[in-house]
Amino acid sequence: MAEKHINVFETAQRQVKQACDKLGADPAVYEILKNPMRVLEVAIPVRMDDGSIKSFIGYRSQHNDAVGPFKGGIRFHQDVNMDEVKALSTWMTFKCGVVGIPYGGGKGGITVDPSELSKGELERLSRGFARAISPIIGERIDIPAPDVNTNGQIMAWMVDEYHKATGRFEPGVLTGKPVEFYGSLARTEATGYGVAIMARDAAKKVGLPLDKARIALQGFGNVGSFTASYIHELGGKIVAVADHTAGLYNSQGFDVHALAEYVKEHRCIKGFPGAESEFPKEDIVTFDVDIFLPCALENVITAENAGDIKAKIVCEGANGPTTLEADEILDKKGVLVVPDILSNAGGVTVSYFEWVQNLMRYSWTFEEVQEKQENLMVKAFEEIWALKEEHGVNMRVAAYMMSIKRVADAMKLRGWY
Ligand SMILES: NC(=O)C1=CN([C@@H]2O[C@H](COP(=O)(O)OP(=O)(O)OC[C@H]3O[C@@H](n4cnc5c(N)ncnc54)[C@H](O)[C@@H]3O)[C@@H](O)[C@H]2O)C=CC1
Ligand SMILES: O=C(O)CCC(=O)C(=O)O
Numbered sequence: 001m002a003e004k005h006i007n008v009f010e011t012a013q014r015q016v017k018q019a020c021d022k023l024g025a026d027p028a029v030y031e032i033l034k035n036p037m038r039v040l041e042v043a044i045p046v047r048m049d050d051g052s053i054k055s056f057i058g059y060r061s062q063h064n065d066a067v068g069p070f071k072g073g074i075r076f077h078q079d080v081n082m083d084e085v086k087a088l089s090t091w092m093t094f095k096c097g098v099v100g101i102p103y104g105g106g107k108g109g110i111t112v113d114p115s116e117l118s119k120g121e122l123e124r125l126s127r128g129f130a131r132a133i134s135p136i137i138g139e140r141i142d143i144p145a146p147d148v149n150t151n152g153q154i155m156a157w158m159v160d161e162y163h164k165a166t167g168r169f170e171p172g173v174l175t176g177k178p179v180e181f182y183g184s185l186a187r188t189e190a191t192g193y194g195v196a197i198m199a200r201d202a203a204k205k206v207g208l209p210l211d212k213a214r215i216a217l218q219g220f221g222n223v224g225s226f227t228a229s230y231i232h233e234l235g236g237k238i239v240a241v242a243d244h245t246a247g248l249y250n251s252q253g254f255d256v257h258a259l260a261e262y263v264k265e266h267r268c269i270k271g272f273p274g275a276e277s278e279f280p281k282e283d284i285v286t287f288d289v290d291i292f293l294p295c296a297l298e299n300v301i302t303a304e305n306a307g308d309i310k311a312k313i314v315c316e317g318a319n320g321p322t323t324l325e326a327d328e329i330l331d332k333k334g335v336l337v338v339p340d341i342l343s344n345a346g347g348v349t350v351s352y353f354e355w356v357q358n359l360m361r362y363s364w365t366f367e368e369v370q371e372k373q374e375n376l377m378v379k380a381f382e383e384i385w386a387l388k389e390e391h392g393v394n395m396r397v398a399a400y401m402m403s404i405k406r407v408a409d410a411m412k413l414r415g416w417y
Pocket of ligand 1: 147220223224295296318319345
């Protein structure tokens with residue numbers, strides 16, 4: 001991404017401070033929330049296929065558990081570092097608060113490019129990480145899940161390794177598992193489904209018919225591909241798409257199912273035959289469209305390019321795609337930004353449903369899960385919209401205000417301040 005030097009943990013802290021000030025919160029609230037409660041760094045030695053040992057660095061950050069167990073994904077990426085994981089765990093606390101589920105925030109990651117590992121090496125690394133963090137996770141303590149470059153198979157290996165390390169078989173210790181092994185129906189689709197319905201509701205608010213909207217999408221992994229599929233179901237046209245390999249354009253709108261099939265086979269969008277033209281992948285941010293859906297990584301919309309954004313709505317599937325400076329510019333331009341802690345909350349919401357099903361040893365249908373997810377997210381959207389109108393703030397500040405109040409109330413009742 002263009003602006004790697006922007007420290008995302010500082011961004012997260014400033015977002016929290018801004019909303020605490022707006023709320024007039026007790027100074028103790030920001031003092032407690034500005035840092036994670038615990039961050040564990042681990043070294044994971046892995047036997048590589050050539051017989052050598054390579055040591056990888058991993059982290060688990062536990063931001064706040066006033067409301068309930070820490071909750072949040074595990075990322076495998078070459079740029080993972082402690083500050084990134086701290087920021088992502090901070091955002092998780094407030095994301096859970098936005099949808100009102102009984103969790104705090106956590107996040108983990110390993111600094112590794114998993115595309116360079118064989119399947120056996122990936123399994124040994126995943127198991128090594130689960131073993132290393134097993135003393136601080138648990139079904140009622142801290143519950144990891146998938147994030148960038150991790151998936152259901154990795155979650156299943158980790159549940160198994162946690163069982164071996166602790167002697168406890170707790171399928172609810174991780175979520176995002178395969179449906180055949182204690183996973184929930186509709187979890188894989190959940191984040192993208194949520195982004196699509198939040199884009200739908202934002203479009204309604206600004207009087208933009210979704211079936212007339214031209215849309216640009218960044219990222220075509222778990223979140224991006226399901227966002228595309230549900231946007232298509234709602235009638236929206238994805239005319240531009242970018243991933244880490246290319247930017248592609250189709251004036252009539254992409255056949256998103258054909259694109260998803262292509263990505264399954266080739267692991268990237270480059271070379272997809274259904275495109276009219278190719279463009280530099282960074283240009284996706286300022287494409288001439290009605291809605292922009294960033295569904296890749298952080299720091300994509302910055303002070304440098306925010307002024308050139310043409311979209312009327314930005315609906316954040318990724319965590320932290322917009323810097324604070326860019327937020328101000330977008331506000332002045334009148335762009336409606338649906339913040340990450342609301343628009344991508346579908347993933348953790350259905351993770352919560354998975355966990356509830358695990359604890360009950362019972363399963364709901366796909367339709368039941370999606371209906372419950374939609375109810376929670378639409379309710380949160382409307383509550384945040386009302387707060388935004390009442391206080392004359394943007395949706396991000398309103399979302400933090402609502403969520404910080406929930407966390408602060410729990411901390412107060414527990415006697416933390
Ligand atoms: N998986 C989930 O349930 C959730 C994920 N998120 C967030 O959504 C974002 C995407 O996550 P996933 O889809 O799970 O990851 P993924 O690993 O499935 O996909 C990541 C996508 O980002 C693209 N990408 C990477 N670098 C890029 C670059 N420089 N330019 C353009 N595209 C680039 C990749 O090509 C890929 O298409 C992350 O910010 C993640 O934290 C948020 C909530 C839940
Ligand atoms: O499903 C979860 O528990 C967490 C998903 C996640 O990491 C996120 O929302 O960023």
